[in-house]
Amino acid sequence: MAEQPPTISGNLRLLVLLERICGSETPVTAADVMAEMDLPKPTAHRLLSTLEGEGFIRRHPDGRGYISGLRMQRLAAGMVASMRHRAAVSMVLRNLSEEIGETCNIAQRDGDAVVYIDRVETKWPLQIALPIGTRVPLHCSAAGKVWLASLDDDQLRPLLSCSELERRAPNTITDPARLLDELRLTRERGWGEDNEEAIEGMVALAVPIADAQGRLFATLSFHAPKLRMTLGRGRGHLPLLQRRASEIAHLFLHGTGP
DSSP states (O other): OOOOOOOOOHHHHHHHHHHHHHTOSSOBOHHHHHHHHTOOHHHHHHHHHHHHHTTSEEEOTTSSSEEEOHHHHHHHHHHHHTSTHHHHHHHHHHHHHHHHTSEEEEEEEETTEEEEEEEEOOSSSSOOOOOTTOEEEGGGSHHHHHHHHTSOHHHHHHHHHTSOOOOOSTTOOOOHHHHHHHHHHHHHHTOEEEESSSSTTEEEEEEEEEOTTOOEEEEEEEEEETTTOOHHHHHTTHHHHHHHHHHHHHHHHHSSOO
16 A cells, blocks of 8 residues: 655645745646645645745746745845854955955845845945845846856746847847857856946856755855956956855855855
């Protein structure tokens, strides 16, 4: 006789479902929920709809399953922020800003944009105003390209073809085919670049902040006026940016540095 899954009380179903989605390396479908939690179809869809409506989960870009949403990511970040590790993360970000000499950011994805969740401003008088909470489209930001590049080509093609690739600056890539090539390059080299694509006169570089399984949960980036730093010079800071991203990942996930 097949082993029956344990019965879960109604009050715990949403939490168990949220735990299952956040812990999965692949998008979780309604069929997965029905099978693993032994739920009828209407109940599974109701629970998923509730979590999606509240922002704890969101549909994967290919539309075939669910992944963690911005509210869940903010909750995870808030747990770290409420602990002693927040000071350590902020110190890493502050030190990075001083080492590079430019504004540094931590960002997470929210639908078709990235949102800055932490930030340290440069001490230079000339600054680019992108405060915490600012949303920047995925297709024209260094951090956004890192998020898009985490998807494979089969997921990207339909996403790019139905997206409005708004021109935000002189170098914004608005052609889906060209953007796909750019994202393939981003995936291959492991970092994202913004060469006056989001804001005229601004360049930026971003690297992933990932967990032990390589799953992206945030990005670390810096941006600067082109008058002060060229993109080529900025690439010289990539090894430092990648080391600091690794330190931040360990602080978020384990409370200690690597």
